[in-house]
Amino acid sequence: xxxxxxxxxxxxxxxxxxxxxxxxxxxxxxxxxxxxxxxxxxxxxxxxxxxxxxxxxxxxxxxxxxxxxxxxxxxxxxxxxxxxxxxxxxxxxxxxxxxxxxxxxxxxxxxxxxxxxxxxxxxxxxxxxxxxxxxxxxxxxxxxxxxxxxxxxxxxxxxxxxxxxxxxxxxxxxxxxxxxxxxxxxxxxxxxxxxxxxxxxxxxxxxxxxxxxxxxxxxxxxxxxxxxxxxxxxxxxxxxxxxxxxxxxxxxxxxxxxxxxxxxxxxxxxxxxxxxxxxxxxxxxxxxxxxxxxxxxxxxxxxxxxxxxxxxxxxxxxxxxxxxxxxxxxxxxxxxxxxxxxxxxxxxxxxxxxxxxxxxxxxxx
Amino acid sequence: xxxxxxxxxxxxxxxxxxxxxxxxxxxxxxxxxxxxxxxxxxxxxxxxxxxxxxxxxxxxxxxxxxxxxxxxxxxxxxxxxxxxxxxxxxxxxxxxxxxxxxxxxxxxxxxxxxxxxxxxxxxxxxxxxxxxxxxxxxxxxxxxxxxxxxxxxxxxxxxxxxxxxxxxxxxxxxxxxxxxxxxxxxxxxxxxxxxxxxxxxxxxxxxxxxxxxxxxxxxxxxxxxxxxxxxxxxxxxxxxxxxxxxxxxxxxxxxxxxxxxxxxxxxxxxxxxxxxxxxxxxxxxxxxxxxxxxxxxxxxxxxxxxxxxxxxxxxxxxxxxxxxxxxxxxxxxxxxxxxxxxxxxxxxxxxxxxxxxxxxxxxxxxxxxxxxxxxxxxxxxxxxxxxxxxxxxxxxxxxx
Numbered sequence: 001x002x003x004x005x006x007x008x009x010x011x012x013x014x015x016x017x018x019x020x021x022x023x024x025x026x027x028x029x030x031x032x033x034x035x036x037x038x039x040x041x042x043x044x045x046x047x048x049x050x051x052x053x054x055x056x057x058x059x060x061x062x063x064x065x066x067x068x069x070x071x072x073x074x075x076x077x078x079x080x081x082x083x084x085x086x087x088x089x090x091x092x093x094x095x096x097x098x099x100x101x102x103x104x105x106x107x108x109x110x111x112x113x114x115x116x117x118x119x120x121x122x123x124x125x126x127x128x129x130x131x132x133x134x135x136x137x138x139x140x141x142x143x144x145x146x147x148x149x150x151x152x153x154x155x156x157x158x159x160x161x162x163x164x165x166x167x168x169x170x171x172x173x174x175x176x177x178x179x180x181x182x183x184x185x186x187x188x189x190x191x192x193x194x195x196x197x198x199x200x201x202x203x204x205x206x207x208x209x210x211x212x213x214x215x216x217x218x219x220x221x222x223x224x225x226x227x228x229x230x231x232x233x234x235x236x237x238x239x240x241x242x243x244x245x246x247x248x249x250x251x252x253x254x255x256x257x258x259x260x261x262x263x264x265x266x267x268x269x270x271x272x273x274x275x276x277x278x279x280x281x282x283x284x285x286x287x288x289x290x291x292x293x294x295x296x297x298x299x300x301x302x303x304x305x306x307x308x309x310x311x312x313x314x315x316x317x318x319x320x321x322x323x324x325x326x327x328x329x330x331x332x333x334x335x336x337x338x339x340x341x342x343x344x345x346x347x348x349x350x351x352x353x354x355x356x357x358x359x360x361x362x363x364x365x
Numbered sequence: 366x367x368x369x370x371x372x373x374x375x376x377x378x379x380x381x382x383x384x385x386x387x388x389x390x391x392x393x394x395x396x397x398x399x400x401x402x403x404x405x406x407x408x409x410x411x412x413x414x415x416x417x418x419x420x421x422x423x424x425x426x427x428x429x430x431x432x433x434x435x436x437x438x439x440x441x442x443x444x445x446x447x448x449x450x451x452x453x454x455x456x457x458x459x460x461x462x463x464x465x466x467x468x469x470x471x472x473x474x475x476x477x478x479x480x481x482x483x484x485x486x487x488x489x490x491x492x493x494x495x496x497x498x499x500x501x502x503x504x505x506x507x508x509x510x511x512x513x514x515x516x517x518x519x520x521x522x523x524x525x526x527x528x529x530x531x532x533x534x535x536x537x538x539x540x541x542x543x544x545x546x547x548x549x550x551x552x553x554x555x556x557x558x559x560x561x562x563x564x565x566x567x568x569x570x571x572x573x574x575x576x577x578x579x580x581x582x583x584x585x586x587x588x589x590x591x592x593x594x595x596x597x598x599x600x601x602x603x604x605x606x607x608x609x610x611x612x613x614x615x616x617x618x619x620x621x622x623x624x625x626x627x628x629x630x631x632x633x634x635x636x637x638x639x640x641x642x643x644x645x646x647x648x649x650x651x652x653x654x655x656x657x658x659x660x661x662x663x664x665x666x667x668x669x670x671x672x673x674x675x676x677x678x679x680x681x682x683x684x685x686x687x688x689x690x691x692x693x694x695x696x697x698x699x700x701x702x703x704x705x706x707x708x709x710x711x712x713x714x715x716x717x718x719x720x721x722x723x724x725x726x727x728x729x730x731x732x733x734x735x736x737x738x739x740x741x742x743x744x745x746x747x748x749x750x751x752x753x754x755x756x757x758x759x760x761x762x763x764x765x
Contacts, residue, residue, distance in 0.1 A: 244760050244761070244762065247762055248761065248762060248763065255763070256762075256763045258756075258762040258763050259762065259763040259764060259765045260765065261749075261752075261753070261765055264752070264753075264756035264757070264760075264762045264765075265749065265752040265753075265756065267756055267760060267762065268693070268751070268752035268753075268755035268756040268760070269693070269752065271690075271755060271756075271759070271760060272690050272693045272694050272751075272755065273694070275669055275687075275690040275694065276662065276665030276666060276668070276669055276694055277665065279665065279668035279669045279671070279672045280661065280664050280665045280668045282668065282672075283664070283667075283668040283671070298664065301660055301661040301664045301665075302661070302664075304658075304661045305661035305662065305664075305665055308658075308661075350654065353654070353657040353658060353660070353661070354657065356657065356660050356661060356664075357639075357656075357657045357660045360635070360636050360639045360660070361639050361643075361647065361653065361656070361657070362639075362643055
């Protein structure tokens with residue numbers, strides 16, 4: 001399917017919509033008044049079929065691969081859009097990778113149709129405090145799940161639990177039907193939120209679980225790393241554009257401040273580092289798409305590099321803007337907050353660096 | 366030309382076969398014990414190894430395989446050249462640093478601007494005679510501001526008389542010829558328009574080549590003094606006043622492969638360093654973390670170079686923007702990494718060792734490699750010049 005889609009056209013169409021529907025004024029207002037996703041914007045994205053992007057065709061999706069996913073996340077990052085795609089598409093991937101026809105049929109069409117979902121993805125992979133026990137035809141869940149991305153906005157949760165034999169399983173929950181309520185944690189990045197969930201003997205039907213293999217968990221981590229690297233590449237493109245425009249127009253001492261080497265040389269360095277992020281991301285996308293041996297190390301390297309450089313660029317972008325950059329009305333802080341969160345989400349710097357060098361450094365995970 | 370029977374070039378039509386052939390050929394062809402010979406024998410041994418290695422490459426047709434077949438090359442495709450360079454790095458072959466100008470800069474200049482007579486003579490001299498070339502561009506007062514150069518060439522009959530001084534000529538002390546920029550018109554409105562481009566035989570009377578010692582104790586760079594040096598008028602390349610334009614061709618000729626080779630060598634050195642440090646400095650978690658931060662940067666530059674090569678595959682004269690980003694990414698990365706390694710190794714890296722020449726900038730002697738990293742951050746357009754180009758030309762920020 002990926003051979004037949006024009007990724008450039010996909011990118012343009014997503015960018016056009018976000019330029020119109022998610023302008024900088026919106027993200028600034030959102031950051032001041034909201035917490036978590038923008039539901040109106042999400043409805044538009046659902047209408048346009050973006051939630052169908054990576055869901056298999058048999059289950060109401062478009063069946064596109066990691067290349068299209070990277071394009072979507074890059075554009076979402078460019079707009080700093082307050083939308084729960086990262087969590088929802090990860091959950092969709094976990095379900096479709098289960099290769100369990102009944103589970104796919106039960107849940108994927110809902111996700112394709114726009115249900116928001118969240119997924120627990122601990123790093124290092126496989127650690128969980130949630131236990132699952134078989135009692136007759138039911139499964140009983142007990143324990144705590146922390147830091148579910150967009151968990152308080154989600155209808156569907158895909159969690160990782162450990163069964164009585166010590167094996168890892170994935171379970172899927174329906175927030176409403178199961179009567180559970182993840183508790184929201186408000187973040188500095190108001191476009192996203194986290195949630196904690198405590199379960200004390202929740203009964204769910206046995207057909208809501210499947211074995212979580214190492215290969216599946218690894219694939220989820222790769223997907224997450226690429227999504228966050230792409231978001232950070234898109235975000236950097238936006239911050240660079242904003243900063244360069246500002247340096248060209250802001251006048252002091254009778255000339256544009258961008259003519260000062262002390263400022264423009266810093267921008268040249270950021271722009272140069274950004275180039276490495278772009279091409280390492282492309283390389284990681286190819287490695288994952290082609291199932292290459294180095295896909296996990298490449299995806300984590302891309303995540304570690306792009307998120308760190310996004311933070312580096314973002315912190316300096318505020319400084320390069322001067323006073324205006326330190327106001328709530330100016331959008332740069334929204335990007336900087338996202339950059340700082342991206343670096344911590346779904347595996348922090350240390351976790352991804354460890355994973356990146358695992359083939360080289362003995363003893364690294 | 367046709368490749369000698371036992372040359373890997375015979376297999377160059379098929380990349381996998383070419384790679385296999387190189388893996389068979391390289392261990393036999395690489396000068397035996399070259400590292401040890403250079404360490405023991407210093408500069409003369411270095412020159413010997415370079416000549417020996419060049420002879421092996423030239424005999425197999427590999428030295429000039431990237432040239433057009435019309436000029437004695439083998440029209441080797443860019444993809445085959447990439448295979449060639451990655452195998453050189455893998456085999457830890459000496460880098461043919463003494464011949465870089467002869468194999469890349471001089472021919473690129475000749476292909477674009479040389480007369481048939483110049484091409485015949487000088488290309489053949491390199492291909493079969495192993496003639497060594499260097500560049501005479503920079504001057505003591507003209508580094509980043511190269512166009513301000515002051516060395517004069519005055520036309521007198523069928524000769525030019527050259528007076529002045531060049532500096533930073535790599536390998537000048539071992540070179541036979543020099544690509545020389547000199548001012549033929551000091552009254553031109555644009556300083557660039559008064560510059561002309563010459564072929565200069567370094568054995569001409571009036572020329573003094575003086576090596577400059579580097580902090581590593583080596584002498585890679587040279588000053589070249591010109592005192593009433595006569596250059597035949599037929600050695601002018603292009604037209605008078607066209608030198609600046611021609612120099613751009615020279616300077617941008619080799620944007621991909623040489624840096625590709627260096628980057629590949631760094632990537633391999635990183636793996637080697639991890640194994641070497643495993644029980645010592647890498648056992649410290651703080652140092653190990655810093656070591657790990659270099660991995661994504663190395664993969665980043667490798668991905669950028671791959672993109673640059675792909676742009677060059679589409680357009681052999683393209684890739685200018687990417688080459689600039691690659692240079693400003695690569696120099697600081699190499700410097701950061703070699704400095705990191707120097708410090709991580711503690712006192713062990715402080716112990717003086719004879720520098721290992723032509724092993725690239727990842728010889729394994731971290732201190733020497735760090736010192737040499739300035740070769741990338743200053744030469745060929747300093748970091749600061751690159752930042753001006755990027756911010757002004759690419760990003761459109763106003764000139765200061």
